[in-house]
Amino acid sequence: MKKSLHMFFAVMAIIVLAVSACAPATPAPTEAPVATEAPTEAPVATEPPATEAPAPELGTAENPLIMALAPSATTQELQTGGQAIADKLSELTGYTITVTVPTNYAAMIEAMGAGNAHIGWLAPTQYVVAHGKGYADVGLATIRNGSNHYGFQFVANAAAGFTSYYDPATGTNTADAATALAQFADKKPCWTDPLSSSGYILPYGLLTENGVKVKAGAWVQGHPTVIKSVYLSPKGEICDFGATFIDARSNVATDFPDVNDKVSIIWVSDPFIPNDNVSYASNVPDEIREKLTQALLEIASTEEGITLLKNGGYSIQGLEVVDDTFYDDYRVYLEASGIDPTTLFK
Template identity: 45%
Template sequence: EAPAPTTAPTEAPAATTEATKAPGGTGEMGTKDTPIVMSFVPSGDTQEIIASGSEIAKMIEEKTGLSIMANVATSYAAVVEAMCAGNAPIGWLNTFSYILAHEKCGVDVALATVRFGNAYYTGQIIANKDSGIKTLADLKGKTMCWVDPLSTSGYIIPRIMLKAAGVDPDKDLAKAVEAGSHNNVVIAVYKGDCDAGATFVDARSSVEKDFPDVKEKVEVIAESPKIPNDTVSFAKEVPPDVRDKVVNALLELSQEEKGKAALQTVYEIEGFEKVDDSFYDEFRTQLDAAGVNIEELAK
């Protein structure tokens, strides 16, 4: 059955203010009175995301003259809700959240992120070395850490992988924990708070600075098929000229030292590729084949 993302908080990000309400409200979008909220999903270290997100917002402001305000939402679902409510015209949405937001309220992708030279990535299922877990079938009766119910590699795809291996993620696990970010999943598995977890490849590198032996203590037991990368997406109310200015500014700053550093910190991004919605069609087909009903989830 389709995962139920409704367990995640769905309120709009707390940083949203009356002034940012809306494309269709009073005032022109991107002025000091009506700054454009650019919302980020909390997939990594929240403090790092907000600091580098604010830097990116400032660079876009300098290049476009638009007023931009960055925030990190409380959950993946909160970004979707904020975009659909007109409270966040720009969203740095992960793959599954984008597909949901597109279905729900016409949110449209402009850029896919690039890492390691391409616009695709894979997910992994990791296990604590001492857990005795060597295969997906060994997860029965174990504690599993997920990222967030709308995380593509940290929830949606690994659940499909578990089912294919004969493990029902709703019934066969001893306990499921929602860790909130990929870093948190790795740390929980490292410390033994969870026997196993699901993240992108290779989230262990993101915490290696604090846990130098993480790759010895936390093993990869399975890898997913390729997944299209996360997005920079726009609410449908965003005027084409505003959208073009922001997209061009992001493409420019991704070629500059300061911009490269901020993108690396925010989500380990190397650059961007211009894409349209059809870039995600193959992935939609995979979800459909696995019984994930996007139309139903978007209601």
């Protein structure tokens, strides 16, 4: 009996152990994952943005003032005479000033607008266009023969067969424009520049107003060149007639002493065109403008200075301070001429 009980308990023990071995194991508790920060890169050192060095002060040797001269006289005459004026201005103001003569009136306007010219000796239509574009402001008007206005003239070779309606003894016309200009119908003119008041715009406007149709003109640049071209054209070799300011013949008398005999004045206008001027580019500071203006007036106040200005290429005999209203009446004449000068500017 006891043996049977021992056998029973032994069997039961074996069964319990077998069941325990087959039961699934209880998983050990796991810890929550610890959040980790992504590694950060070390900041990269950056250089401050480069800054341009300030431009040298205007009027210094490193950044000189540029004085531009309208090409209405010969380039050599303007270069030589203009440099003498620039040197005197430098002496009086302390500014460094260089001289340039642009190839034509439009190029000079462009130079004023682009900062390639700071002081401009501008013809009236040049100035009207330049100011209208915001490129220039007038400072001084020139004076010749006691006047700040001038007129234009039609000229022809004395051997070409045209009739003069101008009396040099009295300085007046002997006929109206319609009568005097009719003889130029279907003839070839010599013009100075498309933006020249007395060398193209107003003379052409007067011809048109009087119904005189002419051939396409020869653009010869400069009033002295028109006179020379007419002088050399007794048979219309270059042109049949020309237009210039009064009296451009004097500008070539050294080279052509008999110019007054060979080139006849046919008819002259009233002196209603404002004289050329000294203008300042819009980027020129007021302080520099004032200093230059006072220096130019000082030059014009002495005999030596007047000689300097007269030999500068424009036969200047004086200067006076003016503002833009000086050109108001002239703008009316331009409009009446039927030519919009801004359309001539390229």
